[in-house]
Amino acid sequence: MKLLDQAEKAVRDCLEPVASLAIKRTRRELRRDVPRPAIVFTLKTPTGDQVVLVDVKGSGQPRIVRDAINQLLRYQSETSGAYGVLVAPYISTQSARLCVENGIGYVDLAGNCRLSFGSVYVERDGKPNPAPQRRELRSLYAPRTTRVLRVLLQDPKKAWRLQPLAQEAGVSLGQAYNVKKLLADREWIRNEEGGLRLADPRALLQEWSQHYTYRKNTSRDFYSLDAPPEVERKLAAACRGAAVPYAFTGFSAAARLAPMVRYQRVMAYLSGDPTPVVTALSLKEVPSGANVTLLSPYDDGVFYGTAEVGGLQMVAPVQVYLDLVGYRGRGEEAAAFVLEQVIEHTW
Numbered sequence: 001m002k003l004l005d006q007a008e009k010a011v012r013d014c015l016e017p018v019a020s021l022a023i024k025r026t027r028r029e030l031r032r033d034v035p036r037p038a039i040v041f042t043l044k045t046p047t048g049d050q051v052v053l054v055d056v057k058g059s060g061q062p063r064i065v066r067d068a069i070n071q072l073l074r075y076q077s078e079t080s081g082a083y084g085v086l087v088a089p090y091i092s093t094q095s096a097r098l099c100v101e102n103g104i105g106y107v108d109l110a111g112n113c114r115l116s117f118g119s120v121y122v123e124r125d126g127k128p129n130p131a132p133q134r135r136e137l138r139s140l141y142a143p144r145t146t147r148v149l150r151v152l153l154q155d156p157k158k159a160w161r162l163q164p165l166a167q168e169a170g171v172s173l174g175q176a177y178n179v180k181k182l183l184a185d186r187e188w189i190r191n192e193e194g195g196l197r198l199a200d201p202r203a204l205l206q207e208w209s210q211h212y213t214y215r216k217n218t219s220r221d222f223y224s225l226d227a228p229p230e231v232e233r234k235l236a237a238a239c240r241g242a243a244v245p246y247a248f249t250g251f252s253a254a255a256r257l258a259p260m261v262r263y264q265r266v267m268a269y270l271s272g273d274p275t276p277v278v279t280a281l282s283l284k285e286v287p288s289g290a291n292v293t294l295l296s297p298y299d300d301g302v303f304y305g306t307a308e309v310g311g312l313q314m315v316a317p318v319q320v321y322l323d324l325v326g327y328r329g330r331g332e333e334a335a336a337f338v339l340e341q342v343i344e345h346t347w
Contacts, residue, residue, distance in 0.1 A: 060088035159194035221290030
């Protein structure tokens with residue numbers, strides 16, 4: 001009942017400051033064996049009584065919100081002149097848009113709301129999520145589950161059956177199913193005849209980038225007397241000679257994917273012990289002034305979609321974007337260029 005109590009209070013907090021109306025009574029629907037609004041408000045207004053039907057959900061994810069909207073529209077059709085309102089712990093911008101488009105009001109426990117009926121209009125926005133779903137975000141952006149995201153973002157127009165998707169990503173069927181559910185709740189995938197495919201790759205990549213930093217990897221900084229292109233050539237040769245899997249990322253990769261990017265720092269992923277490569281290139285580890293950064297990947301998924309460009313191995317454009325977008329010193333600018341010039345063309 002705690003959520004219902006919070007929901008009723010949140011709606012009251014939005015309605016009570018409105019001078020032109022008064023709350024006459026409220027009623028809760030305790031029977032859950034038949035579909036009914038969770039709370040019914042009867043308001044006194046200058047033009048007569050106004051019924052407000054409230055549905056309460058434990059999540060404000062778009063898929064759940066869309067279902068709730070449809071339910072509220074059915075409730076409204078059964079009560080002439082009634083106004084439907086959805087309450088959830090937090091209503092995102094996408095979910096709020098769905099409500100507005102369907103003529104449904106919304107209130108969340110963060111303090112955001114939009115109510116519009118008769119001569120009444122109440123809107124408050126900009127309140128952040130007071131209890132972000134960290135467990136869900138950790139689950140969606142955990143190392144192994146991001147392997148599924150990499151596969152989907154590598155070719156966003158491709159439809160996947162769940163089993164082949166799991167196999168391609170190198171994860172269990174259960175892990176692939178969990179990712180599918182989390183993406184479906186956000187309405188970022190759609191089911192088609194050929195399987196599931198991304199519906200909103202931009203939103204997925206944007207949220208992933210907000211919960212990613214290249215510092216997830218083990219990073220070591222070095223200084224080399226050689227210019228970046230020479231360091232890259234030597235590094236690639238040393239990795240091939242030592243059978244060390246590698247791929248360039250960051251500015252090194254961006255400069256080849258989107259040649260307008262200028263850079264002075266080499267960035268590369270190396271799998272395993274980098275010592276033979278460091279020795280072969282005579283790199284000096286330094287606390288500042290580095291021009292070479294070697295990364296030991298937090299997960300081998302960073303190598304998914306690696307391709308050869310000009311004789312050098314590059315990580316996939318999505319990984320380049322992720323590594324750059326939060327990087328100091330023009331990293332965000334380079335990431336935006338890769339997004340515009342390379343990634344968006346696959347959507």
